[in-house]
Amino acid sequence: MKIVIVGAGKIGSAIVKNASMENHEVIVIDDNPEVIERIVNQFDVLGICGNGVSYEMQKASGTATADLFIAVTTSDEANMLACLIAKKLGAKNTIARVRDYEYTKQIELMTDALGITRTINPEHEASKEIMRIINFPEAIKVDSFAHGSADLTELYIQEDSELVGQSLMNITSKLGVPILVCAVQRGNEVIIPTGKFVFEAKDKIHVISSQEASRILVNKLGLSKSKLKDIMIIGAGKITTYLADSLIKNNFNVKIIEIDPKKAKELAELLPKATVIVGDGSDQNLLREEGMKDSDAVICLTGIDEENIIISLYANKLFVKKIITKVNRASFAGLLESIEMGSVISPQDLAANQIISYIRGSSNTRGSNILTLYKLVDNQVEVIEFLASDSSKVLNVPLKDLELKKNILIGGIIRNHKVIIPSGMSFIEKGDSVIVVSKEALNDLDEILM
Known part of the structure; x- marks a missing residue:
């Protein structure tokens, strides 16, 4: 599959890493020569330094024959325009990173008009994952x-x-x-x-x-905890906007600490029911004064991994019930997991998983669609949700009679919104969602068979 990626920041690099590991033909465009040099040295991809929104640059990069064009720069507008140009040139499918809170309200209108196949919003996905943990x-x-x-x-x-x-x-x-x-x-x-x-x-x-x-x-198991009510968020970026809005709608008490007065003012106007404090979230005196110790959950969402980790360590020292930390560097995520402290969220991994599941589903011409894909424990295991097609070889056969590959597990069958935890006598029907756990990358449900 030929994939053109515009933007080699945190999200773009994560997508490049996964796509190149799965042996796709990957072309990366970025206007920073140092970034391109790093990407080319690290992965087996073609790197081009230039403006990915430029018609001439896209034409020169071979976008016209791309199976998939992905725009993940820091600018929503540039991403959407790049996808529009790519589609006009002949790219089969396009994905744009669109993060703005206002744009999400009209995303269907924009994607239809611009010919964008799919949008990704890592910050919105991160906020939804945090919300599931809070609940x-x-x-x-x-x-x-x-x-x-x-x-x-x-x-x-x-x-x-x-x-x-x-x-x-x-x-x-x-x-x-x-x-x-x-x-x-x-x-x-x-x-x-x-x-x-x-x-x-x-x-x-x-x-x-x-x-x-x-x-x-x-x-x-005796793990049940009291429900959380008072939530403190450090940092007022895009994830905070989505998350705080959802928390308030679900009747949580929300306090946000943000060092930038302009950001704090904008958020306070957008979310009048939230308490927004202008201050340095890494200042322990401020955190004590603002009641971190009495908070049910502390969520660290600044743009700096190291700062999020330091604040989380302090919250842990104060015995806060629930600590959630945003990090983008895998080494930092591993550090937090090794000291058994709270939950770690990585927006770039969420985005990469979404796109890789789309790539695998598009690459598969045989039948079973990939609906969802999660990577566990530093990408060592994948949990994939397939939609069972009518051409699948696994239909209507008791699971005990299927010859599965080693390190493959059928983790669940979802039929008519009901979860079936499978036994040997369970079987898969057309239209079922089938959850497969695997230590190898799978593109199709039938690949579970020997």
């Missing part, structure tokens, strides 16, 4: 499938947990809750467990279930 504070992370019908929940096993020393088979039987533990992270190792797998303290488990079953699970 389910027991979890480190919560992802969803089939428009929220099923959850992929990450939980941490404490040393005093009743799971410690128990096999998966015993625990599943004892709890009596329809769940499936699809992956376990133990240190840097990822395990797709069988029934004989034995849990240890400090394991991180990834559970597929309905939302209702997730709630029952945490209650039975």
Whole structure:
């Protein structure tokens, strides 16, 4: 597949990394020569220094024969215009990064008029993921499938947990809750467990279930926490705008600390029900005065990873119930996970996952569409939601009779908005959403078979 990417910042670099790993022909355009040099040296791609919005530049880069054109610069307007030009030149499909809060209200009108196949909004996706965590504070992370019908929940096993020393088979039987533990992270190792797998303290488990079953699970395991109410957000960027709006609509008390007076004023006018404080979010005296210790959750969303980490460490010292930290560098995310502190959000990874799922679905000419894709534990495991097509070889065959590849697990079947945790006698029907856990990249549902 020939892919042209305009913009090699954090989001663009993440997309380049994933697309090049999957052996696509990738051409990257950016106006910064140092960025292009870094990208070309790091990945097997063609780099062109120039203006990706320019008609002549796109023509020279081969956009006319591109299967997919992706514009992810920092400017929404430039991205949309670049996609319009690419479409006029002959690119088959186009994706634009569009982040502005106002644009999201008219996105369908704009995409239709400009011929944009799809838009991505990493900040909006990040705000939705944070919102899921706020609503389910027991979890480190919560992802969803089939428009929220099923959850992929990450939980941490404490040393005093009743799971410690128990096999998966015993625990599943004892709890009596329809769940499936699809992956376990133990240190840097990822395990797709069988029934004989034995849990240890400090394991991180990834559970597929309905939302209702997730709630029952945490209650039975004694992990249930009191609901969060008072939320403190540090930083007033785009994620904060989306998130605070959603929090307020769901009756949370929201306090935002922002160092830039202009940003703070704009946000206060946009969200009059939020309390907006002008100040340095890394100032411990200010944080104490503004009641960080009494907050139910602290969410660190400044534009600087290091600052977010420092503030999170301070919140942890004050024993804040829930801490959520935005980071973009994978090494920092690993650092926070290693010290077992709160939840980590990476907008660039969310965007890259969305686009890679689109690329895989577009590359597949056989049938099963990829609806959702999540990468777990530093990309070691993928959890993919496929739409079962009428041509699939897996239809109407009991799962016990399917010869699956090694390290493949069917984690769930969603039929008519109901979650089925599969047994050997379960089977897949046309139109089902099928959740597959795999240690290898899959483009089609039939690729689970040997």
